[in-house]
Amino acid sequence: MLENLRPYLNKILNPIAKKIDVNPNYITILSIIIAILAALLFYFHQLILGGIFILISGSLDVLDGAVARYHNKSSKFGAFLDSTTDRFSDAIIIIGLISGGYIDWFIGILAIHSAYTISYIRSKAESMNIECKIGIAERAVRLVILIIAVLIGGIVDTIWLKWIVILLIVLSYFTVIQRMVYTWNKLKSKDSSINNANK
Numbered sequence: 001m002l003e004n005l006r007p008y009l010n011k012i013l014n015p016i017a018k019k020i021d022v023n024p025n026y027i028t029i030l031s032i033i034i035a036i037l038a039a040l041l042f043y044f045h046q047l048i049l050g051g052i053f054i055l056i057s058g059s060l061d062v063l064d065g066a067v068a069r070y071h072n073k074s075s076k077f078g079a080f081l082d083s084t085t086d087r088f089s090d091a092i093i094i095i096g097l098i099s100g101g102y103i104d105w106f107i108g109i110l111a112i113h114s115a116y117t118i119s120y121i122r123s124k125a126e127s128m129n130i131e132c133k134i135g136i137a138e139r140a141v142r143l144v145i146l147i148i149a150v151l152i153g154g155i156v157d158t159i160w161l162k163w164i165v166i167l168l169i170v171l172s173y174f175t176v177i178q179r180m181v182y183t184w185n186k187l188k189s190k191d192s193s194i195n196n197a198n199k
């Protein structure tokens with residue numbers, strides 16, 4: 001969904017990336033440090049500031065790839081580091097919200113479980129040479145929903161935070177189904193062409 005905005009975002013990002021000629025892995029590592037700080041802010045009940053830190057962490061995650069591509073510094077290790085730190089950030093942010101008492105542990109576990117299953121399906125599909133960048137609640141959407149939840153929770157009432165996270169969980173499990181069905185269809189056609197070739 002938000003992935004479709006990439007070409008437009010690149011127009012804004014390229015002039016910024018041009019000025020930042022550093023190893024993109026440093027930006028990736030900074031992004032995870034900011035996510036950890038967001039979690040700590042939630043623990044210390046600094047909800048709005050924590051939300052701003054999620055936004056900064058997400059922006060750095062956009063920036064690392066832009067810098068890597070602009071300066072021809074893309075690497076397989078960078079891609080691995082980016083994906084792995086994304087998983088760490090996804091979980092630590094929710095853990096922060098649980099530790100601050102904003103959502104109960106059961107809701108938090110479902111948020112982490114659904115997010116990890118979405119990413120796992122994509123990763124497993126890619127290991128079978130199927131690109132699976134589909135579904136309503138891809139990571140950028142999940143982060144934007146979380147930022148909205150946290151900001152509304154901080155400005156209006158924390159009860160909203162809980163209900164928006166529940167909405168996020170519903171959308172995330174829906175995305176799991178979308179990716180499962182998509183991959184299943186792709187595998188069916190691969191399997192049938194293999195079986196036809198073996199006849």
Ligand SMILES: CC(C)CCC[C@@H](C)CCC[C@@H](C)CCC[C@@H](C)CCOC[C@@H](COP(=O)(O)OP(=O)(O)OC[C@H]1O[C@@H](n2ccc(N)nc2=O)[C@H](O)[C@@H]1O)OCC[C@H](C)CCC[C@H](C)CCC[C@H](C)CCCC(C)C
Binds near residue numbers: 063068077140144
């Ligand atoms: C902190 C500043 C200094 C940063 C300044 C930059 C800003 C100008 C950017 C502003 C954008 C910001 C508003 C967007 C926030 C989005 C965030 C909430 C969501 C983040 O989603 C993740 C994002 C990145 O995905 P990837 O990591 O997979 O992609 P890349 O990193 O590009 O590529 C990976 C690829 O690169 C190589 N590589 C990477 C790292 C590395 N170390 N080495 C490497 O080699 C390697 O090849 C890897 O494979 O997903 C992006 C999706 C989409 C384009 C995002 C669109 C966002 C949209 C504009 C959102 C608007 C939201 C709104 C403004 C904010 C909401 C606020 C509201 C809720 C109040």
Ligand SMILES: O=P([O-])([O-])O[C@@H]1[C@@H](O)[C@H](O)[C@@H](O)[C@H](O)[C@@H]1O
Binds near residue numbers: 083084086
């Ligand atoms: O799959 P998902 O959680 O929507 O999104 C994620 C992508 O935004 C990211 O580009 C990739 O590095 C992750 O491994 C993960 O796949």
Ligand SMILES: [Mg+2]
Binds near residue numbers: 060
């Ligand atoms: Mg990135």
Ligand SMILES: [Mg+2]
Binds near residue numbers: 086
């Ligand atoms: Mg990333």
